[in-house]
Amino acid sequence: MNTSSTPTALGSMQLCFYGAGSMAEAIVRGLIGQGLTAPTNIGMLNRQNAERLTELSERYGVVTAGTDAAKQDMIRNADVIFLAPKPKDAAGVLEQLRDVLSPNQLIVSVIAGLSIRTIEQLLGRPMAIVRTMPNTSSTIGLGATGISYSESVTAEQRALSEAMFQAVGLTTVVEEPLLDVVTGVSGSGPAYIYYMMESMIAAGVKLGLTVDAARDLTVQTVLGAAEMVRTTGEQPADLRRKVTSPNGTTQAAIETLDAHEFSTGIERAVARAAERAGELGADIERSALK
Numbered sequence: 254m255n256t257s258s259t260p261t262a263l264g265s266m267q268l269c270f271y272g273a274g275s276m277a278e279a280i281v282r283g284l285i286g287q288g289l290t291a292p293t294n295i296g297m298l299n300r301q302n303a304e305r306l307t308e309l310s311e312r313y314g315v316v317t318a319g320t321d322a323a324k325q326d327m328i329r330n331a332d333v334i335f336l337a338p339k340p341k342d343a344a345g346v347l348e349q350l351r352d353v354l355s356p357n358q359l360i361v362s363v364i365a366g367l368s369i370r371t372i373e374q375l376l377g378r379p380m381a382i383v384r385t386m387p388n389t390s391s392t393i394g395l396g397a398t399g400i401s402y403s404e405s406v407t408a409e410q411r412a413l414s415e416a417m418f419q420a421v422g423l424t425t426v427v428e429e430p431l432l433d434v435v436t437g438v439s440g441s442g443p444a445y446i447y448y449m450m451e452s453m454i455a456a457g458v459k460l461g462l463t464v465d466a467a468r469d470l471t472v473q474t475v476l477g478a479a480e481m482v483r484t485t486g487e488q489p490a491d492l493r494r495k496v497t498s499p500n501g502t503t504q505a506a507i508e509t510l511d512a513h514e515f516s517t518g519i520e521r522a523v524a525r526a527a528e529r530a531g532e533l534g535a536d537i538e539r540s541a542l543k
């Protein structure tokens with residue numbers, strides 16, 4: 254991935270991941286793997302799972318904070334704070350941060366549905382906030398991240414945050430309301446592909462392939478199809494037509510998918526995920542107004 258625009262400042266900054274789950278790990282692994290910062294510049298904390306923090310520290314060499322005092326220090330000393338708890342825990346986390354943050358710190362949220370306005374309400378003031386929607390493929394540098402900014406985010410902070418997410422994949426800056434759509438397409442998207450792969454593998458096995466053969470063939474098919482779209486620049490629909498011989502096997506399969514309303518199902522799934530992101534955000538907003 255392109256790291257040529259990486260601000261050199263990042264290497265000397267302290268990052269704090271508030272929440273040490275799957276998404277936080279995916280970003281941390283990507284940042285370290287791409288050499289964007291040293292593990293010792295990365296702090297991670299969670300609510301109570303000490304075993305998880307030990308695992309992360311052993312795996313990546315990051316600094317972790319288990320006690321309340323260590324957590325407070327880590328937050329206070331951070332230049333950039335990534336908010337990575339589940340949406341249901343977000344209001345509590347922001348209330349804990351309210352009196353600890355200072356105005357020069359940059360907040361980067363990965364929390365689905367949580368708006369910049371609600372973050373500011375819960376923090377009690379406007380701040381430099383980067384709202385993002387990444388995905389777990391950031392782990393291997395192939396993430397896809399949508400990004401929006403609060404008004405006070407400076408050009409330098411924008412460059413910094415885009416460089417961080419470009420280090421773990423591609424980024425696209427969108428108007429904030431569209432982040433829910435990004436959630437439906439690429440935030441949740443890996444799960445749709447995994448689900449399809451599960452079905453393809455199960456079908457192959459049911460029809461006589463070994464599990465290994467069904468898995469290998471499915472993985473290579475998905476990888477090859479994605480690379481074909483990416484490298485040829487052709488539309489997926491055109492590439493699909495090239496596989497589909499008149500009255501052949503693919504046509505028979507696509508007709509079967511159509512009979513099960515495949516496209517409608519995917520469209521509805523993306524729209525429902527986007528809608529669900531809005532619902533999660535509205536729930537947090539209600540907590541903010543209490």
Ligand SMILES: NC(=O)C1=CN([C@@H]2O[C@H](COP(=O)(O)OP(=O)(O)OC[C@H]3O[C@@H](n4cnc5c(N)ncnc54)[C@H](OP(=O)(O)O)[C@@H]3O)[C@@H](O)[C@H]2O)C=CC1
Binds near residue numbers: 339441
């Ligand atoms: N997973 C994904 O594919 C994606 C997730 N996201 C977003 O990322 C966020 C995190 O998701 P994910 O990583 O899957 O979730 P996980 O459940 O894996 O991780 C959540 C983390 O938050 C910590 N946490 C919860 N409450 C607190 C608290 N009060 N103080 C400190 N830490 C706390 C948990 O700690 P403990 O274990 O100790 O309770 C845990 O480390 C969500 O908001 C989600 O919307 C965005 C894009 C993709």
Ligand SMILES: O=C(O)[C@@H]1CCC=N1
Binds near residue numbers: 365436441
């Ligand atoms: O399922 C979720 O809510 C999170 C957000 C996007 C992917 N996982």
